[in-house]
Amino acid sequence: MSDQIKYIVDSLNKEPFKKNYNLITFDSLEPIQLLQVLNDVLAEIDPKQVVDIREEMPEQTAKRMLNLLGILKYKPPGNAKDISIFRQGLVIGSKPVVYPVLHWLLQRTNELKKRAYLARFLVKLEVPSEFLQDETVADTYKQYEECMEAFKTLHKECEQLKTSGFSTAEIRRDISAMEEEKDQLIKRVERMKKRVETVQNHQQMLKIASQLRVEKEREEFLVQQKQEQKNQLFHAEQRLQRAQNQLESMRNAAADAKPESLMKRLEEEMKFNSYLVTEKFPKEIESKKKQVQHLQKVASEPAMGHSGLLELESKINEVNTQINQLIEKKMMTNESTETKFSLFKQQASIISRKKEAKAEELQEAREKLISLEREASAKTNQMRELDGTETVKEDEFKRYVSKLRSKNTVFKKKHQIIAEIKAECGLLQSTEELLKQRHENIQHQLQTIEEKKGLSGYSYTQEELERVSTLKSEVDEMKGRTLDDMSEMVKKLNSLVSEKKSVLSPVIKELRQLRQKCQELTMECEEKKAQYDSCAAGLESDRSKLEQEVKGLHEECLQEESRYHYTNCMIKNLEVQLRRATDEMKAYVSSDQQEKRKTIREQYIRNIAEQENLGKKLREEQKAVRESYDQNMKQVKMWRDFEKLMECKKKCFQKKQQSQVPVGQVTQAEGEDQEEGEDRLTL
Template identity: 65%
Template sequence: MSEQLKFIVEQLNLEPFKKNYNLITFDSLEPMQLLQTLNDVLAEIDSKQAIDIREEMPEQTAKRMFTLLGMLKYRPPGGLSDASSFRQGLVMGSKPVIHPILHWLLQRAPELKKRAYLARFLVKLDVPGEFLADDVIADTNHQYEELVEGFKNYHKECEQLRNSGFSTAEIRRDIAAMEEEKDQLMKRVERLRKRVESVSSHQRMLELVRLLRVEKEREEALAHQKQEQKNQLFQAEQKLQRCQLQLKDLRQAAADAKPESLVKRLKEEIKFNSYMVSDKLPKELARLRRRVHHLQKVASEPAMGHAELAELEEKINELSQANQGLEKKLPRSEPVVDNLTLYRQQAAVIARKKEAKAEALQEAREELAAVTKEVSAKSSQARSHGGLEIVRADEFKRYVAKMRGKNIAFKKKRQEMAELKAEFGVLQRTEELLRQRLAKGQLQLQTLEAQRGISGFSETQEELERVSAIKSELDELKGQTLDDMSVMVKKLNVAVEEKKAALSPLIKELRPLRQQCQELSQEYEVKKALYDTCAAGLESNRSKLEQEVRVLREETVQEESRYHYVSCMRAIVEIQMQRVADEMKVYVSPDPQARKKSIREQYLKNIAEQESLGKKLREQQKQVRESHAPNMKQVRMWKDLEQLLQCKKQCYLRAQSQASVGQVIQDSGEDRLVL
């Protein structure tokens, strides 16, 4: 507390207060004197507070100080958090209340001046919504808000210019230095000119030098243009490579695409986007606007104390009790059966599911875009490092499908070969059985021939030859079939071996890649969960910080405006005070010549001169009034004389014209007589 009092006394003894206090005198101040001191400090921050508190009621003083302290964002200490006790202590001039206020004000005097200056121009009027229905009021309110925003921008620009580091003294020094350099250059040019004039044909040389300088400048410009064109060419080549890669990716992506699938996907995207634009996003925007409106309304209201909160809670309890009493008094009737309740519930459930699915789809799309971007970055990085083309997922799928088809064909061929082998075994067995039967038949035939003689030997021989011929043909066909089958088996074995040899390195490369893909997928899931939690926390912190920064910026702008206004008013008052002091010095000076220079003497002199001039004018007016009638009579006489002379002139001219006409007639008569 002693340090606080020391700081207050030191600041009050400095400019512009000059109270000449010490710790004892300041601590022994009466409540009214302490309130007046507080009012003086507030008047230094806001010139409107410069009044004598003895001339107003204590309630008005407390209200005025409360308003200014609320505008300056003053918060009472923890022991005085109750608004009623704080107000009572401020009205009574209590030291525990006023000392912290003085300490807080004197610590932040420049900042508070600026805030008070800006608060006058940045006050936002809370116009009720029913009044904004009027076009004139709405336009006026909109114009007011635009002026407030314009004032903010102008004030920011002014502060930026002030803080830019440029000052008039530095600019003047720079101008003086440049003028000095200009004079030196002019002197050097003059010396060189004198030196060159002594050389013969110096004009020709100067012309050649000028042309050389022009050509050098042109050469530099061409070199610069050439470099720019090279840069543009390099950028165009890079852009072409990127476009070619994008075209290749698009072609690969559209290789298996069909018009029906594309149209279906586009319809789904259009449906989803229309739902987001017409239903989901407007609802979220309206909800956020309502929340911002409520927050602005809460922020614009002054801080509430415990007493006010207790009063509001009492009102809420009274209203809830009254509501319960009304509900008890109302007659109980049978509940109305609403047939649409089930459908409303189902519609609400479907709408919630639809919103959830839309959010999930939006998150999936964002995740897909992020993964696609990461894959493109990895592929470009791999191409830049090793120059190898990375197999895309769709290409690998097509390759796997192709190999799967070949595997199926191989299995079919192998099955056919097994069937042929089985048939070959059956044919061999048939051949053995036929040979056994032939041997038995021959034995029986020999037995019969031995019993019956050699009758039928030739027919039997022909039959045997025909059978042998048929058998030879069959053997030949069988041999040819077996050769074809062996050739086919060899070809199939060779193809299988080739495919195995071709697939073995790919399979070897694919195994670690599969394992790496599984590891990366697990790591990706973990990182994604961490990222989501971190992003949510950062987003909440960012919104809080943005709100705090917005409030602080508004306070800064208000304080800056108030500070500049007070500074200007202070400068004007100082100039007026200086003029008054100079006038007092001149007025009390014993030197009569100095007194004559005072403003009072000058005004008295001007008044005397004007009075003498008025006196002269009044005398002239009197003379004019006295001589008005004779002068008017003389004017009329002069007008009559002028009219008479004009008449005589006309008569003379008429007589002269008649005389000239008569002379002409007489001359013409004489001419006729002569003839």
């Protein structure tokens, strides 16, 4: 840090700044003064930055400086959090933020001046797509881009001329020398003309000389054409050789092939290519397009201040809380269905990932195969060029392959026989070991039984006696010894038995002590075993608890995955709605009347107008009904009275028929009733 401050102070004390600082005075500067120093350095790089910071708002100064630093491609250290800290420090004027910026700017002022100069003309003005639909605006924007490209080319040419080392004085010297050479050549031509004029038939000779020059030029052109044709022929031969090699490889591959296998290969290739075209590549293209759109949005947005960032963070938190609430509601309503389908979704995602991985592996294997085929063809060509020998023919290669196959089958059979023999040998060894162990166990059990019965060493002595008896029988059979020899042998055997008993007596005593120790050890073993069983039971219970926790966590993971998929679906729905809104805005802004008519707004306006017309018609009908309401009600009342009168007539007629009244009276009464009804109707 001290070296950095020293470099800053030294460079500020030099031209064009001339600040006359030392380490103490520079370190004791206030934040506003430090920002003013930074602004002076930026003004030296870009003259538009000449501003007094005291007359400007701090947010505006920070925004202006950040824009210029972004154009100069200054990269602040650290992550996104560090970038927010960097912006806050630049607004405040903190030393840990301003010192590295000053050090970076003062190290490369000339380079940054050039970059700032170019940024005036090369930083594009972002025009919204809505305004670009106008023809005049689009034409002016195209002219603007063409002017920018022309400026780029002219600037490159200017830089090349600056770095080429040519100067105006050298160019003038070259021009003057060329003019002198031109004058000399003109004089020589005049002299030659004067000489030629004295020669007879000089015009014919000049024509012949011109024809000779033309023929020489034509000869040179033909030589170049011949060389080009040779090169073309060489390339054509190489292509033919490659095609022949490919044809031979295809024939060798198709020699043992069948149409069914070829069809299967073609079907697999078709499936793989269709998978790449329909599923993999469109997904990759969509992901790349989304990335480009996000990057364009980020690049088009202007630099934001701390207040804007805080507002965005608050909006993001609010939207996240709303999303979480909606997800919880959805989970509460559709827990059963999601639990059913979550496993299938997970399996489908796993299978799709495996499919993508296998497709990538297959593509890599194909690329490797193509590269290996190229290497093989190159190696064969090199072998032909070096040795001049041809490659192995098809028949010889087939014979060689058949021999290898026969040898391979024989090798497999022998290898299988060896494996079977090894397996039998292992089985025999294992049976031998098992029999030995059984024999030892039986001997041990027999000894324990003898000790319990008090006849320790009986089996051993019996074996010895049997062995001796066998020896005796053999000796008897072999030589037929006398009774004396037999008595001597009996004496010897008795002596041997007594010796063995005397030898076994201390061993029996030791065996009793060892038996007591064995009992104690068995007791300890049983105690340890009980402890082990209790510990194992505790560990088993802990393991069951952990398994339950793991199951719970796994279910939580599945729920979180379902929530994640739900949020993705919601995001896609919102994107679709946003696209509809943008299409609506484009159609509404466009100059085409047909597109405007297709907009939802126009449709709604039409529907509103139709509904208003219907409302007017209904109001008029309502008004007419209100006006004619009293008359209609009177007429209804009259019709009801007429209905009652007719009912009364009917009843009277029925009564008359029942009572059999004379005809004259009935007719008179009916006439009176009719007169009353007519009077009411007239009223």
